[in-house]
Amino acid sequence: MGSTSTRNNGEGLGRRDLIKRSAALGLITVPTMSFLSACASGSDDSGSKDTSKGKVTKDNPFGVAKNGKLEVVVFKGGYGDDYAKAWEALFAKKWGTKTSHLGTQEITGKLQPRFNGGNPPDVIDDSGAQQIKLDVLFKGGQLLDLQAVLDAPSVDDPSKKVSETLIAGSTDPGLQGGKVVSLNYVYTVWGLWYSGKLFKEKGWAEPKTWDDFLDICKKAKAAGIGGLAHQGKFPYYINLLIMDLIAKTGGLDAMKAIDNLDPKAFVGSDAAKKSIEAVYEIVDQGLLMPGTNGLTHTESQTRWNQYKAAFIPSGSWLENEQLKQTPADFDMKFLPVPLLPGSKLPFEAIRAGSGEPFIIPTKASNKAEAQEFMRLMLSKEWSTSFAKEANSLTILKDGVDPSVKLRPGTQSTVEAVKAAGDANSFNFLYPNWYSEMDVAIQNASNELMSKRIQPAEWLKRAQAAVDKAAKDPASKKNHRA
């Protein structure tokens, strides 16, 4: 009968709670309806059932019992899901655990009902376009505090805590209300991308300043191709360029002003003004790839792979995503966003950080297994396995066996990360914290790129979005120093 694997229990308590609430809402009017009302809302699964626990030891800090169960759901996106299957096999071998696996793009569609129903899976890679927003999950009390995992002894060197083996600051994006509730596992860099082959052919040098960048765009235009392509249907991408430029021009203070919803984050910020005017110049001078404002990311990136534009903004998943579309000699290269005059950060500075948030729901049925799984993810063995299967770096410091040969794009990001160092890596947090504000700024950017609004108007609209987010009492919980 297609019943769920997690059986309902705690019927009495849940029911009482439900009836109380329904009564408060005036929903129960006819007593005979109560059987329906009992069917109505799912807050009743207590979730954390008594799984027989194993002994807690130094090697087994969460007390995983042999032959338990573990359910893993991963976002099957740019990294595929083979890496997770490999991990699950390793885990099953070690603990005799019965693991189950689901790789999907429809995280919200598949999991939101289960969060509501109180029977979420144990480990989730909550990512992609249909990610369930972390701020929303956090507000609902659905996310387990991962501090225990970070404080546990590292698999490779038990004398160290797991947190001490990670790249500095890589757990920050997982912060909600001061707690690390998601483990952003993949180390991603964001910026511009170009084809080494195209640049060599045309004799163009990697631009370090905005003027050089515009110059190449103009040359590209003269050569009959677009200067900048972007993924217009999803203005997330052009916002990468705009926000990076603001951070590099105004320094970390400009970035924090936005994350902390400063009343002068955009209007009144010199860096923001200079940056958005610079981006607008691309539009104004007609340097965009034709039609790019209306293209999906797939369409736009494929055009770029066909040498129809010089630059495109994206994160380091780009190479994997476009694997099939990239010509063999394309020589994909990462480019930090070029500098405006008087920038506070150097050219090498990049937006870098951990992405691909892995979470453990508070209502997961097998929390010990889930936490141990996460600890193992942060071992050199599993990190290398990820690099092999998914062709990307993880937040584990020196986490990849040097014997793994990387593709040109990924290799160029490794160099960029090294050049930037911890000091010149930055990352915005507002997209995770304030989804409504993020979307509002994206909409404004789309208008700017389509030349329907001017930079002054963009600043006003971005500021309005910030001010609106600041009015929400929930925003008081988030602050970065």
Add this chain to the structure above:
Amino acid sequence: MRKGQYRFVAGFLLAPLALYLIFVIWPYIQTFGYSLTDWSGESPNFKFVGLDNYTALFHDDVFKQAIWHNVLLLVFIPVLTILISLFFAFMVNVGGRGGAGGVSGVKGSNIYKIIYFFPQVLSLAILAVLFQALYRSDEGGLLNGILIKLGLVDANSPIEWMNNPKLVLWCLMVVIIWHGVGFYLVLFSAAMQSIPREIYEAALLDGAGRSQTFFRVTLPLLWESVQTAWVYLGIVAMDMFVLASTLTPGTGFGGGPDHHGEVIATVLMRNFLYFGKSGYACAMGIVMLVLTMIISVITLRATRRERIEF
């Protein structure tokens, strides 16, 4: 006898009513309940906030814009679809070369009916893929490809159909019209064929031209079908979710550019699933429901006519 009759009535109503109550009515009642809370959608915990969500709606410009778009769709989709279908139905049934009797359909009218109806059997999912490719904003899109080939559009500034605030709603309407015309053509054809030929012949004998015949004879006799069509199309125009959310630009169920492609359903779903404002979204749904009911009543009243018996 009477008792048996009641038992029979009750017996026949039991199963349909039970299904309907459980799966349709009760969830809607609960939705109303949720609309009075600050429910986030991800968590079963929420508190009662009274009518706050409803008062907030009055200040939500995006929502108001979406309602306005639905109203526009509600006017234009039925009007255009019905006009085009009527036109073709008339062509197919009365547009042929007159023989001795003077009124006949064009040759091959059945082929037309078969072709025209076909889009109706395609699911919205297929339409979404098809029109995404058609409206693509560079030379790779069918429309731009043709226009560029014909020299009507410069390859360097192709038409960004869905990224144009002035075009986006019309582009969505075209999809619905493309999809629906065949269905209403067949519907109207059927009604036209039920009109006795003598009426046409009498009209022609009186010296009426074809257009006169159409407006004076055909249309009034078709009024009931037109009214039915209006109601069906109105329901389509109020929804639009699948098409608007897949074809228009923007994060979280489309609705762009800059809310110009927004309909109530996209705003509702974005708030529901993306912003975690599910209680608020439920309030939107209730407003949508009330609007739909008001509009249906108005439509039915406004189009009510004396029924012509023949």
Add this chain to the structure above:
Amino acid sequence: MSTPIKDPSVTEGGSVVPGQRGTKKSARPGDSRSEGMTLNVFSHGFLILWAVLIVLPLLWLILSSFKTDAQIGGSALSWPTSWDFDVFSRAWSKGHIGDYFLNTAIVLVFSVPLTMLFGSMAAYVLARYQFPGNRLIYYFFVSGAMFPVFLALIPLFFMMKRLELLNTYQGLIGVYIAYSLPFTVFFMHSFFRTLPTAIHEAAVIDGASHTRVFFQVMMPMAKPGLLSIGIFNVLGQWNQYILPSVLMQPQSSGEPERYMLTQGLIQLQQQQGYATDLPVLFAGVAIAMLPMLVVYLSFQRQIQSGLTAGTLK
């Protein structure tokens, strides 16, 4: 060559199809009836134009599935360089089109007849019997046609969860029936009202029970109406996306996927986001269109006459 008076009624439809293809192209000259003549050319012109507008995009999409990603990105009017059917087998396996098609068929085989049975039962008693609350129940049913479906989704989900009907065929069948009832009741209600009462009365006088009268007298008489509402329901339920996307998700990873075809297509489209392969998407759509085309062409006469019957009251 004068055309005989021809009633273009659909009942002779089938034989017309191949025979008249040639005459579609243009009106032949030589007829002196000028008004009819111009109108004929005029109407054919418009009719052909619209037919092209329908056929062309569909053919273009099928053609595109033979192209490579690079060609799809290039000019829309380019011609595929190779006719490789591999893409269709990829779409078949990647999109699980076959499985999803079967799933959809399983659900519809039960949901459509049951919708019609329950809908007719309710409509019949509401249309032909006087009892207190009759109008109330009628409006109660009919108003459901106006509710936006996604409003009910989350509560409906919990209901299904409690009843252990999530990701089951029987659950989706029940929901499809329930959500099709408003329109079915509305439609059949007006149909039953138009049926003559004399036969009904005669049957009752003969001592037939109400139930027997319904099944043996009224249902056969309502056949044309049933046919057309059947078509509505097949189309509506076949194309339903939102309900299955919420209710037909495996609730734990061990459970089998029982996706409907529309879900499969949307999934195929979403996969584009992460591993670009547009030809596969187009091929998947083409495959999904094919059975509908076959079914439609084989039943188009019934579909059209069904609609005819349905609007003749």
